[in-house]
Amino acid sequence: MQVLPPALEKLIDALGNLPGVGPRTAERYAYYLLKSDGHKSAELSDALSQLHKNISYCKKTFALVEEGMELSDLYTDPARNKQIVAVVAEPFDIIALEKTHNFSGTYHVLGGLISPIDGIGPEQLHIEELVARIDEDKVEEIILATNASVEGESTALYIRKQIGDRNVKVSRLARGLPIGLDLEYADQITLSRALEGRQLLS
Amino acid sequence: MQVLPPALEKLIDALGNLPGVGPRTAERYAYYLLKSDGHKSAELSDALSQLHKNISYCKKTFALVEEGMELSDLYTDPARNKQIVAVVAEPFDIIALEKTHNFSGTYHVLGGLISPIDGIGPEQLHIEELVARIDEDKVEEIILATNASVEGESTALYIRKQIGDRNVKVSRLARGLPIGLDLEYADQITLSRALEGRQLLS
Numbered sequence: 001m002q003v004l005p006p007a008l009e010k011l012i013d014a015l016g017n018l019p020g021v022g023p024r025t026a027e028r029y030a031y032y033l034l035k036s037d038g039h040k041s042a043e044l045s046d047a048l049s050q051l052h053k054n055i056s057y058c059k060k061t062f063a064l065v066e067e068g069m070e071l072s073d074l075y076t077d078p079a080r081n082k083q084i085v086a087v088v089a090e091p092f093d094i095i096a097l098e099k100t101h102n103f104s105g106t107y108h109v110l111g112g113l114i115s116p117i118d119g120i121g122p123e124q125l126h127i128e129e130l131v132a133r134i135d136e137d138k139v140e141e142i143i144l145a146t147n148a149s150v151e152g153e154s155t156a157l158y159i160r161k162q163i164g165d166r167n168v169k170v171s172r173l174a175r176g177l178p179i180g181l182d183l184e185y186a187d188q189i190t191l192s193r194a195l196e197g198r199q200l201l202s
Numbered sequence: 203m204q205v206l207p208p209a210l211e212k213l214i215d216a217l218g219n220l221p222g223v224g225p226r227t228a229e230r231y232a233y234y235l236l237k238s239d240g241h242k243s244a245e246l247s248d249a250l251s252q253l254h255k256n257i258s259y260c261k262k263t264f265a266l267v268e269e270g271m272e273l274s275d276l277y278t279d280p281a282r283n284k285q286i287v288a289v290v291a292e293p294f295d296i297i298a299l300e301k302t303h304n305f306s307g308t309y310h311v312l313g314g315l316i317s318p319i320d321g322i323g324p325e326q327l328h329i330e331e332l333v334a335r336i337d338e339d340k341v342e343e344i345i346l347a348t349n350a351s352v353e354g355e356s357t358a359l360y361i362r363k364q365i366g367d368r369n370v371k372v373s374r375l376a377r378g379l380p381i382g383l384d385l386e387y388a389d390q391i392t393l394s395r396a397l398e399g400r401q402l403l404s
Contacts, residue, residue, distance in 0.1 A: 002275050003300050004293075005268040007256035011249040017242055019234045020227075029220045030253075031294055034266075038254040040219055045250035047213040051232075052240040054209035064236075066207040073204050091206075092233055098205050 008034065060133070062109040062126050064091045074107055081105045083140040087130060087159065089113045089147065097145065105143070108133065113151035114158055122158055131162050144172040210236065262335065264311040264328050266293045276309055283307045285342040289332060289361065291315050291349065299347060307345070310335065315353035316360055324360055333364050346374040 004012075008030055015026040033041045058065045058072035065072050074080060074094070084105030088094060094107050110125040133139060144159060146152035156172055163170060175193035177186055186194070206214075210232055217228035235243045260267045260274035267274050276282060276296070286307030290296060296309050312327040335341060346361060348354035358374055365372060377395035379388055388396070 002268075003297055005257050005266050007249070007252050007268070008266060011246075011253055014242075014246040014249045017246070018231045020230075025222075027294055027297070028222075031292070032221045033250065034253060034257065040216075041250045041253050044213075044216040044219070045247045047209070047216045048235065048243045048247035048250070050209050051213055051236060051243050055207050055236065064207050064210060066204075066209070090233070092229060095205055095229075 057109075060129075061107050062091075062111060062129070063094055063107055072107075079104065082137045084143065085130070085133065085137075085139050085141070086143045086145045088145050089152070089155070093145065105141075110146075110155065113146060113149075113155045115151045122155075122162075125155070127159055127162055130159065134163065134166055134168055139168055141169040141171065144170065146172070148173075148175055259311075262331075263309050264293075264313060264331070265296055265309055274309075281306065284339045286345065287332070287335065287339075287341050287343070288345045288347045290347050291354070291357070295347065307343075312348075312357065315348060315351075316357045317353045324357075324364075327357070329361055329364055332361065333368075336365065336368055336370055341370055343371040343373065346372065348374070350375075350377055 011030045011033070012023065012026045015021060015029050016023055018026075021029070033044070054067045056065055056067045056069065057063070058075060059070050061072050061075050063072040063074055075082070081104055085108050086097060086103060086105055087108045087110060088097070089110050089112060091109050094109070097103050097107075108126065108130050110127065110130075112120050112125055114120060114122050114125065130142075134142070142159075142163065144156040146156050160170055174197055175190070176197055177183070177190065177194050183191075213232045213235070214225065214228045217223060217231050218225055220228075223231070235246070256269045258267055258269045258271065259265070260277060261272050263274050263277050265274040265276055277284070283306055287310050288299060288305060288307055289310045289312060290299070291312050291314060293311050296311070299305050299309075310328065310332050312329065312332075314322050314327055316322060316324055316327065332344075336344070344361075344365065346358040348358050362372055376399055377392070378399055379385070379392065379396050385393075
């Protein structure tokens with residue numbers, strides 16, 4: 001017996017593909033879209049159909065850009081210091097760093113992290129292009145802004161090795177206590193990193 | 203400065219309209235769709251564009267049906283007892299009841315609950331049509347399966363009044379302890395309802 005019309009079943013199935021969305025949440029989204037006027041679902045439908053057509057990658061930094069653009073604004077803007085490059089795993093990591101309003105260098109998106117278990121080796125990431133940028137743009141500092149995870153750390157170490165003895169500073173984001181965390185709730189590894197990285201009060 | 207391409211911003215905005223989806227979750231959904239091949243977003247886009255065109259309401263029960271169908275299968279199926287009608291607020295409540303595999307009557311969807319604070323009065327709900335069905339289908343029992351909320355209760359009472367002295371049993375779903383709940387964690391109102399509705403062990 002057909003409890004729901006096929007068009008609705010189809011939408012619930014498609015919404016259920018989104019990460020972290022189970023059948024109940026998908027039902028909730030679908031019913032919300034059905035109850036609101038057709039405008040909301042038409043808008044979403046349009047945005048989805050345009051997605052792959054209108055998005056491309058910056059040839060230099062591999063950040064997301066509008067289709068037809070060669071280079072990202074974050075690279076071409078003259079206010080941006082091309083001699084400092086923050087290396088991130090995914091394009092969305094750029095948003096997080098931009099929100100700090102504390103970084104005026106450029107970015108380099110790796111497109112993932114080295115993870116043998118998922119079949120991702122260094123040759124699938126944009127590491128070669130990063131090394132080429134060091135020479136082309138006369139980069140002075142590389143900030144390895146990868147996650148504080150096993151994959152993030154090993155990718156950082158691999159990149160360090162590839163850079164070799166080129167005359168460039170290589171740093172990585174500090175590991176330590178996140179702001180607002182009580183010492184007693186900090187995990188062991190975070191706390192040892194915070195101890196190792198302790199800084200003199202001057 | 204444009205951190206994200208406009209097509210992606212548009213999708214994030216549209217996804218952020220879904221209930222309970224904030225900007226971070228919308229970003230996660232959008233990036234997932236961008237990373238997976240175009241097939242997934244095309245599927246979702248299609249399903250959305252078909253939604254309003256292909257869904258209609260059953261003329262009798264107001265359940266959701268395929269466009270072009272007059273009556274829901276849940277009503278026309280001869281195995282369904284038309285003399286027993288479960289009254290629910292929303293079409294999705296039917297799914298919950300169907301999953302029990304314990305009800306073989308028909309349904310009647312009100313399309314909401316009486317809620318003066320949201321500007322929903324009884325005239326906006328399909329209550330008149332329910333009363334008409336009692337006479338047309340010679341209904342023997344009406345099961346008021348509305349939520350155990352203030353709106354659910356007052357809608358149930360209003361319907362009871364509209365039915366008047368027609369010769370029909372009117373019941374509502376039992377209120378009591380949900381299965382698996384420890385007595386000590388039950389709230390006061392649930393517990394008083396469970397006391398009031400206590401049943402003899404025979």
